[in-house]
Amino acid sequence: MTESLFQLPTAGEPVIDTFDRMIRTGPIVPYELPGGVQAWMAVSHQAVEEVLAGDGTLFSKSTKNCPAMHDGTVPADWPLRVLTDADHLLNLDGADHMRMRRAIARAFTPARVAQLQPRVQQLTDDLIDRFADQPEIDLVEHFTMPLPVAVICELFGVPAGDQAKFRGWTATLISHTSSGEQTQAAMGEMVGYLTGLVEDKHRDPGDDLTSDLVRAQPENGITDAELVEMLWIIIVAGHETTMHLLGNAVVALSANPDQLATAKDGDRWSEVVEETLRYRNAACAMFNRYALTDVRIAGVDIPAGAIVGWFAGVGRDPRKHADPQVFDIARDHSDQLAFGRGPHFCLGAHLARLESHIALATLYRRFPELRLVCDPAEIPYAPQFMTNGPLCVPVHLRSLG
Numbered sequence: 001m002t003e004s005l006f007q008l009p010t011a012g013e014p015v016i017d018t019f020d021r022m023i024r025t026g027p028i029v030p031y032e033l034p035g036g037v038q039a040w041m042a043v044s045h046q047a048v049e050e051v052l053a054g055d056g057t058l059f060s061k062s063t064k065n066c067p068a069m070h071d072g073t074v075p076a077d078w079p080l081r082v083l084t085d086a087d088h089l090l091n092l093d094g095a096d097h098m099r100m101r102r103a104i105a106r107a108f109t110p111a112r113v114a115q116l117q118p119r120v121q122q123l124t125d126d127l128i129d130r131f132a133d134q135p136e137i138d139l140v141e142h143f144t145m146p147l148p149v150a151v152i153c154e155l156f157g158v159p160a161g162d163q164a165k166f167r168g169w170t171a172t173l174i175s176h177t178s179s180g181e182q183t184q185a186a187m188g189e190m191v192g193y194l195t196g197l198v199e200d201k202h203r204d205p206g207d208d209l210t211s212d213l214v215r216a217q218p219e220n221g222i223t224d225a226e227l228v229e230m231l232w233i234i235i236v237a238g239h240e241t242t243m244h245l246l247g248n249a250v251v252a253l254s255a256n257p258d259q260l261a262t263a264k265d266g267d268r269w270s271e272v273v274e275e276t277l278r279y280r281n282a283a284c285a286m287f288n289r290y291a292l293t294d295v296r297i298a299g300v301d302i303p304a305g306a307i308v309g310w311f312a313g314v315g316r317d318p319r320k321h322a323d324p325q326v327f328d329i330a331r332d333h334s335d336q337l338a339f340g341r342g343p344h345f346c347l348g349a350h351l352a353r354l355e356s357h358i359a360l361a362t363l364y365r366r367f368p369e370l371r372l373v374c375d376p377a378e379i380p381y382a383p384q385f386m387t388n389g390p391l392c393v394p395v396h397l398r399s400l401g
C-alpha cells in the first residue's frame with residue numbers, strides 16, 4: 001500500500017466524493033479506515049458482485065478470521081470495534097448466521113411487511129399533522145428521522161417515550177468523530193436498555209416482535225444475550241438508513257424538478273426510491289469482511305486476512321450505469337445492489353421500500369409545493385462514512401405567493 005492511500009473519511013471532503021474518486025481509480029482499492037487501519041474497498045459493480053458471491057467461502061464476517069484484529073495491528077480501543085466485535089447478524093457466518101436470521105426473517109417477508117402498510121400510513125399522517133400548519137420546517141427533525149425511528153421501535157415494542165434514545169445512541173455509534181470511549185458508552189447504554197426490554201417482555205409479553213422472539217425461544221434456541229444483539233442491530237440499521245434514504249430523495253427531487261413533476265404526475269414513488277438508492281444510497285461503506293484466503297477480485301489480488309469492504313452506493317459506477325450523476329427515475333433498476341446480495345441481503349429491504357414509498361407519496365400529496373429553503377449544494381451531510389444523508393433538510397411547505 002502506498003502513501004497516497006484513500007482515507008475514509010477524508011478530512012474536508014464529502015464522503016460521496018471520496019467514493020467517486022475511488023471508483024475512478026479501480027474496481028477494488030486499498031484505503032485507510034479511521035485510526036489508520038488498512039483495508040480494501042470494492043467499488044465497481046463487478047467487484048461488489050464478486051465480494052458478495054464469496055460470503056462464507058472466500059470471506060468471513062467474523063473478526064475471529066481477521067489476524068489484524070487480534071495481533072495488535074488494530075488497537076483494542078478502536079472506535080469501530082463496538083460494531084465489528086459483537087455477535088450480531090452482520091458479523092456471523094454460515095450456520096451461526098442462519099440460526100439467528102431464520103428466527104427473525106419470517107417477520108420481514110413481503111407479505112408480512114405489506115400488512116404493516118396501514119400502521120405506517122397512520123404514523124406518517126400523525127407526524128405530518130403535527131407540523132402541517134407551519135410555513136417552514138426541517139424535514140429531518142420533524143419527519144425523515146422520527147418516522148423510521150417510530151416504525152422500527154414500535155414493531156419491536158419500544159415504548160414511544162423511549163424511542164428517541166435510539167437516535168442518540170445510533171448517531172454516536174455511526175459518527176466518525178466519536179471516540180472509542182463514546183461509542184462504548186453509547187453501546188453500553190443501548191444494550192442495558194434492551195436487556196431491560198427483553199426482561200419486561202418475559203414478564204409481560206405483548207403484540208410486538210420482541211415478545212414473539214421471546215415466546216419462540218424454546219424453538220429458536222436464541223439466548224437473551226443473543227436476542228439483545230439482534231435487537232440493537234435491527235433497530236440501528238432499521239432507522240439510520242431509511243431516514244437518510246428519505247432525506248436523500250427529497251434533496252435529489254428538489255435539485256431535479258422535472259423528475260419531481262414526473263413522479264407526482266405518474267405516482268412513481270417506487271421508482272424515486274430505487275433511483276435514490278442508486279444515485280445516493282443511504283448505506284455506504286459496508287466495511288467488515290475478512291479474506292479467508294488469498295483471493296483475486298475483479299483482477300486485483302487481495303491477501304488472506306485483509307479487511308475487505310464494499311460500497312453500497314455502487315450504482316454510481318460508470319462502468320455499469322451511463323451518466324451515473326444524472327438522477328433519472330426511469331432507469332432500469334433490476335440489478336440493484338443497494339441492499340446487498342446473498343446471505344446478508346438486507347433483512348429490512350421490503351420495509352424500507354414500503355416506508356419510503358408511503359412517506360414520499362404522502363409528503364408530496366399533502367404539500368405539492370414543498371421546496372428547499374436553500375440551494376441543494378448548501379445542505380450539510382452527517383460526519384460518517386458507513387451511511388450518508390443530510391443533517392437537515394429545511395423546506396418551505398407551501399408557496400409563499
Ligand code: HEM
Binds near residue numbers: 101152281343347348
Ligand atoms: C434505505 C434503507 C436500507 C438500506 C440501504 C439498507 C442496506 C443494507 C445493506 C447494504 C445490507 C447488507 C450489509 C452487508 O452485506 O454487509 C443490509 C443488511 C441489513 N439490514 Fe438493511 N438497509 C436498509 C434498511 C433496513 C431496515 C429498515 C432494516 C430493519 C429491519 C434493516 C436491517 C438490516 C439487517 C438486520 C441487516 C443484516 C442482515 C444480515 O446480516 O443477515 N435494514 N442493509
